[in-house]
Amino acid sequence: MKKIVILTGAGISAESGLKTFRDSGGLWEEHRIEDVATFDGWRRNPQMVLNFYNERRKQLLTAQPNAAHKALVRLEQKFDVQIITQNVDDLHERAGSSKVLHLHGELKKVRSTVDDNLVYELNGWELKMGDKCEKGSQLRPHIVWFGEPVPMISLAAKFAEQADIFIVIGTSLNVYPAAGLIEYVPDSASMFLIDPNAHGLPFVKRLEIINEKAGIGTPSLVDRLLQ
Ligand code: APR
Numbered sequence: 393m394k395k396i397v398i399l400t401g402a403g404i405s406a407e408s409g410l411k412t413f414r415d416s417g418g419l420w421e422e423h424r425i426e427d428v429a430t431f432d433g434w435r436r437n438p439q440m441v442l443n444f445y446n447e448r449r450k451q452l453l454t455a456q457p458n459a460a461h462k463a464l465v466r467l468e469q470k471f472d473v474q475i476i477t478q479n480v481d482d483l484h485e486r487a488g489s490s491k492v493l494h495l496h497g498e499l500k501k502v503r504s505t506v507d508d509n510l511v512y513e514l515n516g517w518e519l520k521m522g523d524k525c526e527k528g529s530q531l532r533p534h535i536v537w538f539g540e541p542v543p544m545i546s547l548a549a550k551f552a553e554q555a556d557i558f559i560v561i562g563t564s565l566n567v568y569p570a571a572g573l574i575e576y577v578p579d580s581a582s583m584f585l586i587d588p589n590a591h592g593l594p595f596v597k598r599l600e601i602i603n604e605k606a607g608i609g610t611p612s613l614v615d616r617l618l619q
Pocket of ligand 1: 403404415
C-alpha cells in the first residue's frame, strides 16, 4: 500500500471558523507571541496565557470538521495515510482520520508543570489557576510553545522519509522544525501544496501547487488520487 503523508496547518481549519496565525486578522495580530506562546510569558502572566487558550478551547467546542478534514479520511480507502498536524485542534480526529500526529500539542489536553509525562484530558474549556496535577503543581496547556523542544519531530521526519505522496495543506511554512519536514521527503515522491496564497517551495522537484482553499482543493485532490 502506498503511503501518503499529509502536513497540515491552521489553514485547513480556517473554514471551520478557527483563526489562522499569520493571515491578516490572524491570532498573532491580536496577541503577542512572547506573551501567550512562550514559557517566559507563562512565568510572567500565567492568567493571560490561560485566558488565551481557554478562548481557543471555547471556540473549538463549537467548531466542526470541514470538507477538507473529511476528504482526507476517504484517502484511507486506498492508502496508508499519516497526518502530521501543527494544529492543536482535534478536527482531524473528529472527522475520522485514524493516524494523526500532533507536533505542537493538543488544546483539549493539559499537563503538569513539573512532570511533562503527566498529561490529562480537560473536561470543558476552562483551565484555571489553582488546577493542579497529582504532584501538586499548576497545570498548563499541553502546547509546544516557541523555544520549547518539539518531542514528536523525529517521528514526523521518519514518516516524511517514507512518503510516496506528500501533501501540504494550509500552512505558511514559517515555523521550524515543522517546515523543515519537507526536506525529508524523498525526491521520488510527488508533492502537493494546497493553499490559496502559496507561491512555491525551493528545492522541491515534483511539486504541484493548488491555489485553492482547503475546503475546495482537498476534496478534488482526494478524488484524483482515489481514481
Ligand atoms: N485553506 C487553505 N489554506 C488557508 C486557508 C484556507 N481556507 N486560509 C488560510 N490559509 C493559509 C494561509 O495562506 C497561510 O499560508 O493557511 C496558512 C496559515 O499560516 P499560519 O497562520 O502561519 O499557520 P501555520 O502555518 O499553521 O502556523 C504554524 O505557528 O504560531 C505557530 O504554533 C503555531 O502551529 C502554528 C505554527
